Amino acid sequence: MEINFIANEIVYEVTEYNSYLVGFADDKNEPKEYVIVERALEFDEQDIKLGMDSYYFEYSDQSNSGYGLCDKVILRQNEIVFSAKHKCMDDITSITVSYNENIIEDVNEYRKMLSNIFGDILIIEQVANKQMKP
Template sequence: MSTFTASFIYAQADDENDVLMIGFADDQYEPQEYILLQKTLHPDEQDLALGFDKIHITYNDESQSQYGGIEKVLLKPDSIEISLDEEAVEALDCEEAVVRVNFDPGALKLEERRELFEQMFGELLEIDVEAGLA
């Protein structure tokens, strides 16, 4: 499992640019380790044909990115685990098929951001029931 700790979490829907973004980074201004997830809010026919309706994931560098490849997302009070398919592991240059991001439990603000996480991940999202987040 590839793991890092995020001190900065970003989640916002940008209606003007028609994109939903969720990001986790070790630093807000000069990140060394990060995951940025983006998804078109209203994909058109061309987006669908090209696969741009899928989640775009970037891991630590723009050269390590792709559309799709996320198999499952497990959200816990102090971490998120993103399970990737084999193609994504290679494209993102990950050590393992699961990327885990640890964070301060208060930083997630799931109550405020829950809808954004559900909109981003849909059926791929599993929220840890035992943690009282369900």
């Protein structure tokens, strides 16, 4: 199943708990659909032992959440596509979040944050449809 929603609110920041956080929501105050991705700046022994030494991904509630759930993330001019690993989130195969590009105040910081979270699985597609690694 492919999921699509429009984000009217996007946040990207380094949290007080020393992690990178990017969130997309259809509504700021009462979201019905959202995606949150987060990755610690550093991992301790326990994180590594428990397999939590990756990014955390959550779609709309904790039943669709976990670590390292995507095999590819494609960033385009006004959308981001999260491709789910096989059978990681029930029958969800991809989640496409569309947004008005002027909602992002600092595109470079936004891209850098996503790159820090996803690393090699992030693909940035330019307007001319050229692929570029961050």
